[in-house]
Amino acid sequence: MSRSISKGPYVDAKLLKKINGKRPEELGVIKTWARASQIAPEMVGFRFGVHNGREHIEVFVTEDMVGHRLGEFSKTRKFLRHGGKIQKELDQKKKDAEIQAAKAAKSEGGVKK
Numbered sequence: 001m002s003r004s005i006s007k008g009p010y011v012d013a014k015l016l017k018k019i020n021g022k023r024p025e026e027l028g029v030i031k032t033w034a035r036a037s038q039i040a041p042e043m044v045g046f047r048f049g050v051h052n053g054r055e056h057i058e059v060f061v062t063e064d065m066v067g068h069r070l071g072e073f074s075k076t077r078k079f080l081r082h083g084g085k086i087q088k089e090l091d092q093k094k095k096d097a098e099i100q101a102a103k104a105a106k107s108e109g110g111v112k113k
Contacts, residue, residue, distance in 0.1 A: 009067075012037035019046055031056050035071030050074035 003010060012034035019030070024045040031049040044063055049056030050070045057074040065073070081087070 009038045009040070010036065011040045015048075016040070016042065019043060029056070029058055032070065035069065035074065037070050039065045039068055039070060041066050052076045 012032070015030070015032055015034055015037055019027070019042060024047070027046065029047045029049045031051070033051045035050060039061055041063075043061045044066065046061055048059045048061065048070060050059050050073065051057075052074045053076050059070065059073045
């Protein structure tokens with residue numbers, strides 16, 4: 001649900017205070033926990049360390065990001081892979097093929113001497 005137009009966009013006051021009157025080169029990464037804060041045009045060019053629940057993910061703000069939330073660019077879940085029995089079989093076949101290729105290369109190298 002979007003925010004009421006009469007209220008305006010939500011931008012964390014502490015973030016604006018940190019970047020007010022400063023250039024992006026002066027500041028390094030600005031750490032923040034304000035994932036719900038919208039990105040304002042004044043924030044373009046700054047680097048924010050947005051907390052994802054475990055660590056701060058560095059986000060470089062560009063013009064395309066204006067109007068979005070900071071939390072959209074700091075993912076909270078890490079995809080490892082889809083697994084299961086079929087995936088294990090595929091991985092084993094791939095490993096066996098690599099071993100066979102290595103053995104073939106080793107035997108060819110010995111013959112050329």
